[in-house]
Amino acid sequence: MSNVVSALQGASFDDGIAKVEEMGLLGMITLRGDFADKKLIKAVKKIAGGMPDQRVIVEKNGQSAAWMSPDELLLIVPHAEAAGVAEGLNASLQGTHFLAVNVSDARAVFDVSGPHARSVMAKLAPVDFAEGAFEAGVIRRSRLAQIPAAFWMTQDGAFRVVCFRSVAKYAFDVLCVAAQKGSEVSAS
Known part of the structure; x- marks a missing residue:
């Protein structure tokens, strides 16, 4: 029996305006x-x-x-x-x-958290992430940069992102680039 592992085995980035982490197996x-x-x-x-x-x-x-x-x-x-x-x-x-x-x-799952999580998501998806427009319990199935993804806001204000496992590295990389220091933008 093979050992099941997540796509990026818990990859994490926490050196920017938001934390990006692979959530492991769901x-x-x-x-x-x-x-x-x-x-x-x-x-x-x-x-x-x-x-x-x-x-x-x-x-x-x-x-x-x-x-x-x-x-x-x-x-x-x-x-x-x-x-x-x-x-x-x-x-x-x-x-x-x-x-x-x-x-x-067949899927990879990421969390984007921190005070600028909305800003990170707004740079990558054609969705209005402003407070009041996108809140906990809302889900969108759209694009994250160049890949299809689904994302929603959790009760603690983080964003959960689901994409195909085959593009997990790309998703993680674009999320990390969007979360780099000095890249704050308005979420609206």
């Missing part, structure tokens, strides 16, 4: 289906406490459901539990139109 399940289906709603509520509205991420007991598109959610659970959660979804949603796939090892 369990992630792509769930596609009809958001009006009662079985799907029940399954998501069991995992994350509720169904997220458009561009919202909901969380319960360290597990989340993030709206990704009109028929897609990203479920976030502890890495060690992801395979079991995906299997449970596949069993409980039988008879409905759905897809539940464990994508944990």
Whole structure:
């Protein structure tokens, strides 16, 4: 059995206007289906406490459901539990139109934190990161420089960024460049 490791094995940058760190292994399940289906709603509520509205991420007991598109959610659970959660979804949603796939090892996750985290994110994504426009619980699926990514603000004011594992080094590097000292900008 191979030893599972994160994309950048905990890489961190803390010599600028914000801290950038790879978050390590997280369990992630792509769930596609009809958001009006009662079985799907029940399954998501069991995992994350509720169904997220458009561009919202909901969380319960360290597990989340993030709206990704009109028929897609990203479920976030502890890495060690992801395979079991995906299997449970596949069993409980039988008879409905759905897809539940464990994508944990295909993704990389970063946190951008500190008083200038909004500034760092604003330099890389075409999103309004101003206070009041982007707050905790809001999620966007967009671009981070030249790569697709999803990002949201956590309750403590940090930004969580998810991208494909194949571009993890690029994502980390552009986040670090944007976080270099002397690079503060307005988030609006």
